[in-house]
Amino acid sequence: MTTSAHPAPAGTATPPGNRPPFRVGLIGYGLAGSAFHAPLIATTPGLRLDAVVTANPERRAQLAREHPGARAVDTPGQLLADPGALDLVVIASPNRTHAPLARAALGAGLATVVDKPLAGTAAEALDLCELAESRGTLLTVFQNRRWDGDFLTAARLVREGALGRVHRFESRFERFRPKPKAGWRELADPAEVGGTLYDLGSHLVDQALTLFGPVETVYAEIDVRRDGAVVDDDAFLALTHANGTRSHLWTSALAPLAGPRLRVLGDSAGYVKPGMDPQEAALRTGLRPDGTLPWGADDPARYGTLGTDGSTTPLPTDPGDYPAFYAGVAAALAVPGTPPPVDPRDAVATLAVLEAARASDATGTTVRPDPAGRG
Secondary structure (H helix, E strand, O other): OOOOOOOOOOOOOOOHHHOOOEEEEEEOOOHHHHHHHHHHHHOOOOEEEEEEEOOOHHHHHHHHHHOOOOEEEOOHHHHHOOHHHOOEEEEOOOHHHHHHHHHHHHHOOOEEEEEOOOOOOHHHHHHHHHHHHHHOOOEEEEOHHHHOHHHHHHHHHHHHOOOOOEEEEEEEEEOEOOOOOOOHHHOOOHHHOOOOOOOHHHHHHHHHHHHHOOEEEEEEEEEOOOOOOOOOOEEEEEEEEOOOOEEEEEEEOEOOOOOOOEEEEEOOOEEEEOOOOOHHHHHHOOOOOOOOOOOOOOOHHHOEEEEEOOEEEEEOOOOOOOHHHHHHHHHHHHOOOOOOOOOHHHHHHHHHHHHHHHHHHHHOOOEOOOOOOOO
């Protein structure tokens, strides 16, 4: 896996060939839009945050403070009514809106970024991929945790053969939130695509597929553990990859003590990493990757360990690099034919695994995912 260099602050670099920045319309200014997408777009050379869809007065005031050059728009329909005014649409709205909004943006001929999951089903995601391909329009998915420092480190170790032949990959996104929060992610209606399996599970499965390739079988245990919860908040997935590697993945909102973030076991060495990547916390507190401070650097107290029992060494974590995603988007827009930072068909494969996990939990059996995403 390769990543780009950190981009310079917005406005300090000239786009290739003196090209004006690509104009970006962002749909949604909740947590995903305000803390992740908007800051990364605004600090990527070659992109300009031009418009943001939010009708909420408080969020409009927040937008005016944080991005005074961006105009506020009431509805996605108003944003897409004049596609000639934009070059890229970013969809950071609730999950149930991802597929219809992506379909509308692609139908308007606009390059499109969709926050994960791309759609509610693998079939819907595949339809979007085919629509984008038929129109020759860029479509990609915001799988930002491919650029977590811990994952970049693990990917490098696997790529370099430092662990030998990897036979097990363990990955966790665990939190302790014993009381459900209000919001669409906690709603029981399947159309909302809520719950931890499709939220953090989308990242876990995407990382496993990125490292070890297609999955042949899936076994899953999916539960609702918290008092008052009506949607899954605890899940375990066991994936068997075609290359023989087994991935064990956990996501939970009820983990008072978290396990290792990553444990990767090979036949010559292992890598164990505690703690979470610092980029999300930095973005939530208002920090930006604008060149004023080192970005993505891990706390040395949370460095991982490489080696075998009786012979281990601390291993500095590779810097995280969320800015690489939108740098890749800008490059794909600037040079036709440049691959997007995330192939949208990867999202189809991820959703097929998540659907197999649902089926496995319902039947108590091991399930083969449908690689075509057709159920």
